[in-house]
Structures are given as structure tokens and as C-alpha cells.
Amino acid sequence: MAVSHAFPDSPLAVTMGDPAGIGPDVTLAAWVRRQECALPPFFVIADPALLEARAALLGIDAPIARITRPEDAAAVFGMALPVLPLRSPLVPVVPGKPSVAHAGAIIESIEEAVSLTLTGRAAAVVTAPIAKFVLMETGFPHAGHTEFLAELAERHGHPPRPPVMLMASPRLKTVPVTVHIPLKEVFAALTREIIIDTARTTAEGLTRFFGVARPRLAICGLNPHAGENGALGHEETDIVAPAIERLRAEGIRASGPHPADTLFHDAARETYDAVLAMYHDQALIPFKTLAFDDGVNVTLGLPFIRTSPDHGTAFALAGTGQANPRSFAEALHLARRMAASAAEAGAEDRP
Template structure:
């Protein structure tokens, strides 16, 4: 394989990240992709013993990672910090640095605990915003995000607002913000998914998409101006559509991605369609970043029972996006 390995973060060392990393390696070791974990090796060594898998191999760089991948999970070791959340942050920083330098082709992030990150003074709502901050110094081809997109079960949903309380999310909606999100999604679908003319669908906010103002005015005051502007730019976008009818099978066939206005509006349909295999993708970054669509699962960590479906899907998705960017270049 000529392309650089994917950089996988450790996630919270006390969560399921170390276990999932090894299970994903076992599932993908014979495929035409390679990934290397950046982080403290100790949790990975313990997980290998738990799962009766070969001990991960410490490597110094991407070439060595590719040589050992079929036999061992490669790890670029980072010195352990006293607090697990600090280990998680350092792993993210190292993986992003590898992608920025070209030593990694993309970044895939294992789950972190936001509450633990906040305890050490972490200043970002989550992974999405932190990775965007770390890559802000790189030039961007297309509209810059970050925009969170979830993919699973044949559905892609992109969020205008992310980790924002619902009341604040609604109050923050503007025609400009909605339109910018759609531009980021459209550019990313062309660049990272190989879709020459993406078809987007805009979800409404209110029941029945407002019923022409009878059930709310956001569709008329915010979404309609955004849609008019986007269509004038040549974008193929429908809506605003009633959120209760736009996610069934026949409706999904009419668009490539749905623009959703708040967190649960976009995550509920994806998780309903593919709870175990959904992928979180950050759009509008100079680098590629994907993640499993679940949390740290502290309650089952260390038991060997965590399912790696979502991490496997995230690794495959990142690799496919790398190839799409190479083709488009």
C-alpha cells in the first residue's frame, strides 16, 4: 500500500478504545489499509492480554507500521501522563500532527469522555471543534467547517448546530449559518465522496415544516432565504422538509445528505438505522477525520465484550475518503 497509514487515537484509556483498536486490527489486518495507534502503549498491552491477541508492536514511523501491520497492531508510543484525560488529548494532538505532516493519511479518533476533558480545563465542546482548532493553520480546499456528519444505514445527516442545548441551538439559527453548513457539505461530498453533483435535503424545524407559518416561522424567516441563496448558487437542495417524513426509505433515495438543524434531529435517524455501525465524520477540514459513533462505554470497558463495528466502519470510511481525495487531486 503506497498511501500513508491512518492515525488512530487511543481515546480515553479507561474506556473501550484500547479494546476496540485491537479488535479492529484483527478484522482489518488482511485488508488494503493500515492504521497506527498514537498513545500510551500500556492500555493496549492490557487489552491484548484480555483478548488473547498478539502484543502491539512499538514502531517509530509509518513505514515500519506498514511492515508489521499484518502481524501486529503498530503503536507510536507517547509518554503516559498522570491523568487519563491528558493522555487522550495528547493522543489527538499527535495523530493530527501526523496527518498535517503527511506521516498519516487521515485521523480516526476513539471515544473520549467530555466530562473528564472538562475537568482538566479542555476548552472545546468536543473532538470536532478541537480537531478544527488544531488544523486552522492549514489551507482549505472548499468551504471550511467544521461540520459534523453522521453516516450509517445508507443515510448521511449533517448538523447546523452540534453540542448546543436545544433552546440555544434554535436561537442561534441564521440564514447565513444554515447556508454555510450546506456549502461545507456540498463541497465535502464532491471532494471526499466523489459525488459530482450532490443532492441535499434541508430538514424543517417545526412540525410539518411549519405549515407555511401556522406552526412556526423559522422555515419562512430562516430556511427559505438560505435555500433561495443556495439554489441561486447552483446547488441542488430540496426543503424545508417535514422531519417526520424525510427519513423513510423512499425519501432517502432522493438525496445524498440531509441538513439537520440540531443534534438529535440528525443522530436519531442514523442510530435507528445502524446503531452499531454508524460513523461520525468531520467535514470541511484540511485533513480527514472520522470516528465511531458511540462513547467510551466505561460500564463495559475491560470485559472484552465491546463491539468494534463502528470503529471498523470509521477506519474504512477514512480510507475511502483518502482515496477519493487522491482521485480528485
């Protein structure tokens, strides 16, 4: 899928995330280190008072510049953190104390970031962490950012396409084929079609955004020992292996089914560009073990670029000064590189 309105020189749109979590903390900490980290210009869609209060609590010298349009962000970024205010101020925020009263502002920030990116006024969306239970208590129907972003793309007139969650770091790239569902539902949700669609989107994304000409995809089995030839389950022979055969017939370099317990050591990681795991923790446990501080969550299959730090809201750390901004900084850098790569790929696609 081509990325709509890819303007790599536009600033990055950063969402507020849950205001009671560490999103404000890592945003402020990253901005303070903008020069040493060579961060690309970005702006935050939030209540400026939230960031001013959190900066004061943390003892961070981070002037806040209220902007009225994204185009003003680059000019002030070197001197102050640009903030595009929400339409309505937040209700009071206590770090570490999530509140359903914040749900509307959290959603508004995401919606605005997507809208600005789809119209080219921002180069990409970088999302701060949210707590799904806070939003779900208000009737929010999605299990996470990934599903909501897909709905927003459709709302803006783009054909529906299942999004793919790619966890990316220099050491490992993993994709869970089934994502935010209970483990007991994985068996019913896992089909040949979902594996094939996920692999196609992953291969396309690795080429367009990461410069991998012919991606090598290692595909996990579902059961221990990849089913042990049917002794420990038939999903590998009935679902996974036929999907791999179809992908190979299409020219995609897919291998497997591989036992997951032998796929993530150093030598194994040299044999592929990304792993497709069958369920959430099969992908994220090895990834966060290897790349907890610098991993980035990327959503593929959308008509815009979205990255996020790979950690959650960490309410216990909010306002303490202990939150590590490295993953957030890596999400900013990767979003900028992806925007540049998408623009280059788009230029090559044009006659």
C-alpha cells in the same frame, strides 16, 4: 477545501481516545480481524502498556509493536499492532473508570495524529471516542472532537472554517447544522448563514470524498411539520427557506424545508444524498436507529481527513469483551476511501 498533504498510501493515525472506555477494546478487536475485514494499515498513538494490559484482560492475542515513526507501521501491521508511544506514560487505567488524570494523554494523542496527518506521514485521523466531561474538568474549552479539530487546523496555519459533522452510512447521511449546544440555544444559533455554509461544505465534501457529482441536499425544518406555514413557528419562512433559495441560486441542489418526521423512511431516503438537520438529535436519532453498528462520524471542512466510530466511550462495556468493533472498522475503511478520493480529486485539479 482541498485536503493538505493527502498521501493515501500512508498508514492511518488512530488516536487513543479515553483509555477507560472501549476505544482500546475495539482497536484491538479490529486488529485481530484485520485479514477477514481487509483493514488498511494503521497505527495507534497511545501508551503501549495500556493496549498490552487491555489485550491481556480481554484474552486477545494481539502483540504490540512499539514504533518510533509512522513509516514503520505498514511493515509490522500484519504481525503486530503498531503503537507510537505517547511522550509520557499514562497513569494507571481502570476500565470503566474515567479519570481527569488521563486528560493530558488524550489530548496529546489527538494533537499528534493531526500533526502527522497534516505533514503527510499519516493518510487520515481516525479518532477513538472521548468523554467530553473528563477533558472539560481540566479547562478544555471545546464541546467535542469536531470543535477541537478545527482549532488544531487553525493552530497549524490553516484559515478558520466552521467544521461540519457528517454522519455516514450506506443507508443514510445526515448533518446537524447546530451541533453540541443545548436545545434551548438552537433558536438563537440558527441563521441563514450557518445553513448556507454547512450546505456548501457538505456538498463539496460529498463530491470530493464520496464521488457524488451533484449532491442532493434535503433540508429539515426546525419546528413540527416544518412550521405548518407559520402556525407552529416562523423559522422556516424567515431563516430556512431563504437559505435554500440562496443555495439554489448558487447551483446547489437543495430542497425543503421538509418536516423531519417524514424524511427518513425508505422511500424518502431515495430522494436525497444527505439531510441537513437543524439540531443534533434531529440528525442523530434517525441515523443511529438505522446505522448504530456501522455508522461513521466524518468531519468535513478540515484540511485533513477525520473519521470516527459513531458511538461513545461506553464505559460500562470497557474491558468486558462485549464492545462491537464494526463501527471502528468502518471508520478505518471510510478514511482510506476518502484519502484515495481526495488524492484523485487533487490530481484532477492540477493542470
